[in-house]
Each structure stands twice: as structure tokens, then as C-alpha cells.
Amino acid sequence: MFVTDIRKEFYDVVVNQRVALFVSPDIDALCACKVLQSLFHCDQVQYTLVPVAGWQDLGTAFMEHKEQYQYFVLINCGANVDLLETLQPEEDSVFFICDTHRPVDVVNVYNDTQIKLLIKQDDDLGVPSYDDIFRDDEEDEEGDGNDSGNESDGSAEPSGKRRRYDEDALERRIERQRARREWEARRREILFDYEQYEFHGTSAALVMFELAWVMSKDTKDMLWWSVIGVTDQWVHDKIPHMKYVTDIATLQRHVSRHNHRNEDEENSLSIDCMRITFEYDLRLVLYQHWSLYESICNSSYTSCSFKLWSINGQKKLQEFLADMGLPLKQVRQKFNCMDMTIKENLREVIEESANKFSMKDIRVQTFAVNFGFKNRFLASDVVHAAAALLENVEKDETSADNFIKALDCLSRSNLERLHLGIDLAKKKLKAIQQTVASCICTNLILSQGPFLYCHLLEGTPDVKLFSKPLALTLLCKYLLKAFLCSTRNKRCKILPLIMAAPLDVEKGTVIVLGIPPESETSDKKNFFGRAFEKAAESTSSRTLHDHFDTSVIELKMEDRGKFLDALITLLS
Amino acid sequence: MDPAEVEFLAEKEMVKIIPNFSLDKIYLIGGDLGPFNPGLPVEVPVWLALNLKQRQKCRIVPPEWMDTDKLEDIREQERKLDTFTPIPSLYYMELTKLLLNHAADNIPKADEIRTLVKDIWDTRVAKLRLSADSFISQQEAHAQLDNLTLMEINTTRSFLLDSLNYMYKLRSNLQPGRSQDY
Numbered sequence: 064m065f066v067t068d069i070r071k072e073f074y075d076v077v078v079n080q081r082v083a084l085f086v087s088p089d090i091d092a093l094c095a096c097k098v099l100q101s102l103f104h105c106d107q108v109q110y111t112l113v114p115v116a117g118w119q120d121l122g123t124a125f126m127e128h129k130e131q132y133q134y135f136v137l138i139n140c141g142a143n144v145d146l147l148e149t150l151q152p153e154e155d156s157v158f159f160i161c162d163t164h165r166p167v168d169v170v171n172v173y174n175d176t177q178i179k180l181l182i183k184q185d186d187d188l189g190v191p192s193y194d195d196i197f198r199d200d201e202e203d204e205e206g207d208g209n210d211s212g213n214e215s216d217g218s219a220e221p222s223g224k225r226r227r228y229d230e231d232a233l234e235r236r237i238e239r240q241r242a243r244r245e246w247e248a249r250r251r252e253i254l255f256d257y258e259q260y261e262f263h264g265t266s267a268a269l270v271m272f273e274l275a276w277v278m279s280k281d282t283k284d285m286l287w288w289s290v291i292g293v294t295d296q297w298v299h300d301k302i303p304h305m306k307y308v309t310d311i312a313t314l315q316r317h318v319s320r321h322n323h324r325n326e327d328e329e330n331s332l333s334i335d336c337m338r339i340t341f342e343y344d345l346r347l348v349l350y351q352h353w354s355l356y357e358s359i360c361n362s363s364y365t366s367c368s369f370k371l372w373s374i375n376g377q378k379k380l381q382e383f384l385a386d387m388g389l390p391l392k393q394v395r396q397k398f399n400c401m402d403m404t405i406k407e408n409l410r411e412v413i414e415e416s417a418n419k420f421s422m423k424d425i426r427v428q429t430f431a432v433n434f435g436f437k438n439r440f441l442a443s444d445v446v447h448a449a450a451a452l453l454e455n456v457e458k459d460e461t462s463a464d465n466f467i468k469a470l471d472c473l474s475r476s477n478l479e480r481l482h483l484g485i486d487l488a489k490k491k492l493k494a495i496q497q498t499v500a501s502c503i504c505t506n507l508i509l510s511q512g513p514f515l516y517c518h519l520l521e522g523t524p525d526v527k528l529f530s531k532p533l534a535l536t537l538l539c540k541y542l543l544k545a546f547l548c549s550t551r552n553k554r555c556k557i558l559p560l561i562m563a564a565p566l567d568v569e570k571g572t573v574i575v576l577g578i579p580p581e582s583e584t585s586d587k588k589n590f591f592g593r594a595f596e597k598a599a600e601s602t603s604s605r606t607l608h609d610h611f612d613t614s615v616i617e618l619k620m621e622d623r624g625k626f627l628d629a630l631i632t633l634l635s
Numbered sequence: 636m637d638p639a640e641v642e643f644l645a646e647k648e649m650v651k652i653i654p655n656f657s658l659d660k661i662y663l664i665g666g667d668l669g670p671f672n673p674g675l676p677v678e679v680p681v682w683l684a685l686n687l688k689q690r691q692k693c694r695i696v697p698p699e700w701m702d703t704d705k706l707e708d709i710r711e712q713e714r715k716l717d718t719f720t721p722i723p724s725l726y727y728m729e730l731t732k733l734l735l736n737h738a739a740d741n742i743p744k745a746d747e748i749r750t751l752v753k754d755i756w757d758t759r760v761a762k763l764r765l766s767a768d769s770f771i772s773q774q775e776a777h778a779q780l781d782n783l784t785l786m787e788i789n790t791t792r793s794f795l796l797d798s799l800n801y802m803y804k805l806r807s808n809l810q811p812g813r814s815q816d817y
Contacts, residue, residue: 105690280691333735333745 064172066159066179069274073159073181074102076134082110083132085124085140087611088462089299089533090449092139093470094268094292095161098285099136102275114466115140117609118149125150132156139163139267140611145170146178161270163263163301164611169196169254181274183265191253198246260588261613263301268292269310276317283337286317288473290339290430291449294442299450299533300540300578303586311428315341318430337434337475342441345410346427348492349444352485355401355409356384356394361492363541367548368422372500379420387416434475448472448484451491454531494525495538499545508546510555511627513634514577517542518623519564529564532615535576538562543581557582561591561630563623571620572607578614589614598629641786645729646682651696653677654687681730685737695738700724701731703744706751713758719782728756728786756787763787767795771802 066072082103086096096112103110111128115121121140128135135158142162147170152158160171161181165188171178172190182188272289275281293314297307318339347365350358359365359380369383370376384394393401410426417425431441453469472480498519502508508517519526529535543560550556559580566574577591592613599606604622618626647665658671668679676696679687687693700706700723712720724730731752739745763783770778 105692107690282691333739333742335745336740 064175064179065184066181069181069270070277072179074274074278076157077136077159078106078108080108080134081132082108082134082136083124083128084110084112084136084138085115085121086112086138086466087140088114088116088453088466089139090295090446090453090469091163091266091268091292093449093453093466093473094288094295095138095266095271097288097470097473098268098271098275099138101282101285102271102278102280105280114463116462117611118144119609122150125152129153129156135159137162142167142171142180142182143261143611143613144168147174152177161267163265163267163296165262165264166190166257166260169257173197181270183270188264189257191257195253196250259593260590261592262586262588263296265306266292266296266310269313272317281317283321283339284475286314286321287337287339287430287432290314290442291445291473294429295446295450298443298446299536301587303584308428311430314430335435337432339430339432342429342431343410343426344429344431344441345413346425349447349485349488351398351439351441352444353489354395354397355389356391357489358398361489361496363544364425365422366496366499367541367544368420370545370548371496372503372545372549383416383420386419387412438478440481444485445473445481447488447492448481450533451487452480452484454528454534455487456527456531457487491528491534491537494528495534495541498523498525498529498538499542502542503545503549508542508560510552510558512631513558514630515543515546515555515558515560516627517560517562518573519562521565521568526565530566530574532574532576532610532612535562535564535574535615536578539576539578540581543578547581556580559591563618565620566617572617573620573623574615575618575626576615594630594633598626598633601633602626602629604629636789636792638786638789641789642729642733644785645726646680646685646733648681648724648726648730649678650681650684650698650730650734651676651678652684652687652693653696654693656692681733685733688738688741695734695741697734697742698724698730700727701734701742701748703747703751706748706755710751710755710758713755717762719759719762719780721782722755722784725784726786727752727784759783759787760790763791767791771798774802 084096084099086092100110100112102108111132113124113128115124121137125135129152133155135156137158137160139162141158141160143164143166145168146158146160154177157177157179159179159181167180167182167188167190169191171180173193173196266289268289269292272281272285275285293307293310296302296310297304302310318341321339346362347355347358348362360371365371369379371380384391389405393405398406414426417423429442431439433439449469449472452472453465455465455468468480469484471477472484501523502517508515510516519529529538539560539562542562546560547556557580559578561575561577563573563575566572575595577589577595579585579587579589579591595606595614595616596608598604599608599616599618602622602625604626605619606622606626607617609617653674653676654671655673656671657673658669660667660669665680668683669677671677684693684695688695705723709720709722731748734742735745735749742748763780766778766780769775
């Protein structure tokens with residue numbers, strides 16, 4: 064059931080108990096976890112943090128902890144599947160789910176005792192009403208029983224009356240059965256419509272921050288984490304642009320409240336205190352920690368507008384830089400070492416020139432944080448750094464270690480880790496850019512009818528990076544945008560994209576991911592979750608639907624062909 | 636002594652806080668604390684103040700001496716005189732460091748205060764070094780220094796004592812006749 068008063072029904076219940084926290088590996092979940100952890104530290108609540116990478120991990124972790132804990136908090140996992148059936152918990156276990164995955168499973172919504180959903184109800188949830196899906200089956204059975212009872216009892220009565228009575232009873236029964244079949248057909252239809260598309264709701268970090276705000280325990284650190292959570296949803300394309308703008312407006316109100324609270328003319332704050340500012344900043348990834356040139360080359364927006372994989376594109380980039388009057392030597396330098404005169408009006412200059420090259424949205428609303436003299440980060444910088452740390456494939460470390468490192472880099476005291484994350488993110492972005500360029504130039508994207516398909520071969524450089532879902536998602540989106548810019552086929556422009564990359568060479572598995580078609584007003588609703596399930600069933604391919612995002616699956620290499628054929632037939 | 640030990644002793648100093656929770660009087664071995672009422676100032680030791688601040692349960696009121704004008708006066712006086720001026724708190728260095736690290740948002744003009752206290756510290760330690768130097772070079776028998784704090788004494792303690800011990804050993808070796816009398 065949905066929790067209406069998050070403070071009374073969630074926080075006051077767990078504050079005196081021991082809690083197990085299950086957190087899924089994405090940046091929004093990490094931020095929500097940080098906010099909740101700092102609230103727990105203030106009130107000295109005992110908790111256990113368990114990172115869970117998928118449904119199997121969740122099951123194992125639950126088995127390990129179910130004896131000792133009664134209260135479980137799940138962050139960004141668990142809402143879109145019937146949790147009680149998957150986990151089979153005891154009667155007294157209570158689950159608090161703060162998840163952005165939609166649609167929320169109907170059993171989770173209508174269970175009153177064990178499942179509490181920490182989800183804002185003004186998200187357009189569209190949950191079907193109770194009577195449409197659940198119905199007392201006992202009435203029907205009783206009715207039938209009466210009829211048969213009447214039939215057997217009525218044997219003593221005169222035959223004429225009994226025949227009439229029988230006919231009535233029979234008619235009633237047929238009527239009831241027909242009504243029931245209609246109801247069931249309608250129920251199937253309603254559920255199918257409801258569960259067909261997968262999308263994302265309000266950020267979990269924002270929900271946790273609002274909990275802290277309601278208790279007046281919100282700090283700037285927590286506000287910054289919720290900013291990062293919302294920015295993560297935008298960077299990884301989980302929410303439509305309108306929702307991002309609305310969430311940013313909400314956050315902007317909190318930011319101004321915090322800024323006015325502490326500063327006034329005479330007693331200005333120490334420079335070491337954290338300051339969050341609202342910025343209308345450039346859409347160039349990591350540009351303040353890189354050189355401007357590299358950033359333009361590796362951001363998907365600019366790279367696709369210029370078509371930087373072609374020679375024409377490179378020429379256009381040089382024209383763009385010349386148009387702004389920026390010397391190449393300056394632009395290729397580290398941003399911090401650029402001339403102050405250039406840096407002063409950089410954003411306006413770039414915006415003007417970008418408009419001439421038909422890049423209307425080069426600026427985007429976001430937040431930046433300042434603390435100390437040296438440290439200035441944009442929210443998207445931190446998202447990329449944390450994502451790179453979370454999916455670090457360089458050293459052989461377990462995913463739990465990477466999770467802890469990524470969680471650490473979000474605190475202010477671990478700046479070296481954040482800088483390490485930024486370096487890893489730079490490598491990842493360069494790898495993405497090169498893979499996209501090679502895919503477009505060698506025409507690796509094939510149109511299979513109802514969708515586009517691209518398969519990354521094993522020998523591709525940096526292919527290990529793309530065995531992780533977040534990196535593969537970024538690559539997919541970038542590739543789709545680039546493909547749209549480079550193709551002339553009008554029909555291909557509205558197709559979704561499915562991408563396969565090698566996951567584990569010894570076991571012979573690939574990771575398959577599907578994203579919806581790219582458009583300006585897309586609502587980011589993804590139907591591949593259900594499509595993958597049905598295709599796997601119909602061809603009995605060996606698949607593993609382990610990720611919390613149902614549009615990401617693992618598949619055996621040999622079954623790839625028949626799986627794709629099944630998908631084509633399903634979707635056409 | 637470790638500087639950490641000196642800081643530990645400094646945490647017993649009392650400081651005023653404004654709590655946002657309510658609690659009855661608590662009876663600890665070191666003394667009684669409280670009662671705590673939201674919005675009303677109460678004096679607590681620094682260790683408790685910092686713990687409550689980190690749990691967002693209070694707001695710390697800076698001590699009266701932690702003010703830019705007063706500290707500027709002290710600094711000027713320190714620079715003028717050759718001896719040590721009396722300072723408002725025996726643990727000024729530790730308290731400044733602790734409060735500015737954990738509660739900088741409650742202290743106005745925190746950066747200037749940090750600079751001023753550092754200046755005062757530098758002047759005093761320089762004077763201490765000078766006087767230790769002249770003590771050893773002029774081979775005085777005793778010296779008296781007023782208004783020193785424990786942290787400053789601690790910086791010079793091990794060096795001064797060890798060097799005086801060595802000096803004694805060297806002096807007794809220089810006069811072989813006298814030492815043989817023992």
C-alpha cells in the first residue's frame with residue numbers, strides 16, 4: 064500500500080528497530096542510500112547495508128538476513144514484481160520500498176500489511192482499481208453449490224415445477240459463468256495495458272530528501288545528493304525532459320531556502336562551507352575537468368550535431384571554434400588553465416555560436432557545488448564519476464567493493480576518489496565515442512523490421528566496459544542519436560534500438576538491452592521488458608532476467624538467432 | 636604528551652549551545668548537565684556539543700572571545716610586548732580548531748578568526764623559541780614564563796628537556812676531575 068505520511072508510517076516505525084537496507088546499483092539509489100544513512104546516523108539507528116545487483120542477489124541476501132531483521136528497506140528495487148511471492152517472507156516481515164521502477168505490481172499496491180510503498184502518489188501511476196482485478200471467487204462457488212443443492216433437493220418435488228426451477232437455475236449459472244469470463248478477459252486486458260510499458264517515476268533520492276525536510280533534518284549535503292539523484296535520471300535518460308525540469312524547479316526552491324538561511328551581508332560563511340548554486344550551464348560533459356575540445360568531441364549532443372565521425376564533421380567543428388574566436392591552443396588546454404578572458408563569457412559565446420549551427424539546447428538547467436577554493440563540481444560531473452566507479456572493470460574487484468567505492472566518492476571528504484572517478488569517466492566517454500564512430504562508419508546497425516539491431520563483436524576495443532548495464536545504456540542512446548543524424552531513411556528514425564554486447568566469454572553469454580525510439584517528446588516508456596520475456600518463452604532460449612530494469616537481459620550466444628527472430632515476429 | 640591528548644583535555648571546556656530537543660537533567664560522573672529545552676541556551680562540555688552538532692541536534696554559540704575585534708586586539712598586544720599576554724582561554728588553539736572544523740556555519744567570519752588565531756599562535760611560539768634559545772645559550776639555572784597554554788608548552792617540552800639533559804651530560808664530561816669525585 065502507499066504510505067501517506069512518510070514520517071509517521073516509515074521513519075518513526077524504523078527508528079527504534081534494526082533495519083536491513085537493500086540498495087540497487089544505480090546512482091539514484093546510492094544517493095537515496097546516503098541521505099537515509101545520514102538520517103540513521105543522526106538518530107543512531109542500527110542498520111545493515113547490502114548492495115544487490117539483481118533479483119537473485121536480492122533473494123540470497125534476503126535469505127541471509129530474514130532471521131535477524133523484521134524491517135527491510137529496498138531502494139530502487141522490488142516494486143515492479145510481486146515481492147511476497149518472490150521472497151516468501153514470514154508474516155511479520157515488513158518491506159518499505161522506495162523504487163522508481165514503474166509500473167508498480169498490483170499485488171504490492173493492494174497488500175495492506177507487509178508492503179509499504181514510499182512512492183509519491185501524484186506520479187501518474189494509473190493503477191487499476193481494486194474491483195477490476197481482484198474479486199471474491201467464493202460468491203460464484205456458493206451460487207453453483209446452491210444450484211446443485213437445489214437440483215438434488217428438488218428431486219422430491221413434482222416434475223413440472225422442478226423442470227422450470229432447473230431451467231432458471233441453469234440459466235442463472237450460465238449467465239454467471241459468462242459474466243465471469245467477460246470479467247476475466249477485461250482483467251487480462253487491463254493488466255496487459257498496465258504492465259506493458261516500463262518507465263521511471265520520481266527519483267528515490269528526492270523522496271528521501273523530502274522525508275528529511277519534513278523532519279527538519281535536511282542539510283546541504285542531503286540536498287546535493289538529491290540533486291545528483293535527479294541528474295542521474297536525466298543523464299541516463301530515464302525520465303522525460305519535462306519531468307526533469309519540474310524536479311529541478313522543486314530542488315531550486317530548496318536550494319534558495321538553504322542559501323538564504325545561512326548567508327547575509329555581514330556574516331558571510333566560511334569558504335569551506337558547501338554552497339549549491341543553480342546554473343544554466345553547458346551540456347558539455349565534464350568540461351570543467353577536461354579540455355574544452357575533448358569535451359565537445361565526447362559529448363553526445365555536440366558530437367551528433369556536428370557528426371564528428373566524418374571528415375565533414377571535423378571541419379564543421381573547426382568552423383565552430385573559429386566562429387567563437389577561440390584559438391586552438393587554448394581550447395585543447397585543460398579548462399582550468401585557459402585564459403581568464405576566454406572563460407568569463409564562455410557560456411554566452413558558445414550559446415550564440417551553437418544557435419548558428421542549429422544546436423538550440425546547448426545549455427541546460429542544473430546545479431553546481433562549491434566548497435573550498437579549488438573544488439567546483441557540476442551535478443552531471445559527479446554522476447559520471449560515480450557511474451564510472453560503480454562499473455569499474457579495470458581491476459578485478461567484486462561489485463560490492465565497487466559499490467562501496469562509488470558510495471564513498473559522494474562524500475565531501477573523499478575528493479581523491481571523486482577525481483579518480485572523473486578520470487575513469489573520461490576513459491569511458493572516449494571509448495563510447497570511438498565505438499559509436501566505428502559502428503556508424505562500418506554500418507553495424509541493421510534494421511530488422513520493427514527495430515534496429517547492433518551487435519558488438521568480441522574484438523572491439525574496450526568491449527569489457529560495455530558488459531555493464533549503465534555503460535551499455537549510455538552507448539545505446541548515443542548510438543541511436545548518432546544513427547538518426549546520419550541516416551536518410553525516414554522510416555528508421557522512429558524505430559527503437561536493441562543492442563547486444565559480450566558479457567562473459569567463457570560462459571558464452573551476451574547482455575541484451577533495448578531502448579525506446581528517440582524523439583523530442585518521448586515519454587521514455589520501454590516495452591522491451593515484456594517483449595523479451597515473451598520471446599524467450601516462445602523459443603525457450605536460455606535467458607536470465609536478473610536485472611531490476613526488465614529491458615536488460617542476459618542471453619546465451621547460440622540462442623541469439625532464434626531469440627531475435629521471435630522478437631521480430633512478436634513486434635511486427 | 637601527544638597533541639591529541641591535549642585536545643582531549645581541551646574538550647572538557649564548557650561552551651554554550653542551543654538545542655532543538657528536550658531532555659531532563661542528566662547526571663554524569665563529571666557533573667550534571669541540562670535540562671535541555673528547545674531554543675534555550677545551555678552550557679555543555681565541548682565533546683557533547685560537537686556530538687550533538689554532528690547529529691544536527693543543536694546550534695553552537697561561539698565563545699565571547701572568538702570575535703574578530705577582540706582577537707585583533709590580542710594579536711596587536713602580543714606583537715608589541717616581549718612577554719606573553721594573558722589570553723581569554725587556556726585552550727584557545729584547540730577550541731578554535733574543533734569549533735571551526737565542525738561548526739563553521741554557526742560562527743560568523745570563520746575564515747578571519749582562523750587567520751587571527753594562527754597569527755597569535757605563531758607570535759607566541761616564536762617568543763617561546765626565543766626564550767628557550769636564550770635560556771640554553773646563557774646557561775641560566777631557572778626561568779619563569781607566565782601565561783603559557785598547555786599546547787604551547789607541549790610543543791617545546793620534549794625538545795627542551797632532551798637538550799637540557801644532553802647539555803648536562805656534555806658539561807659533566809668536560810670536567811673530568813669533578814665527576815671522578817662521585
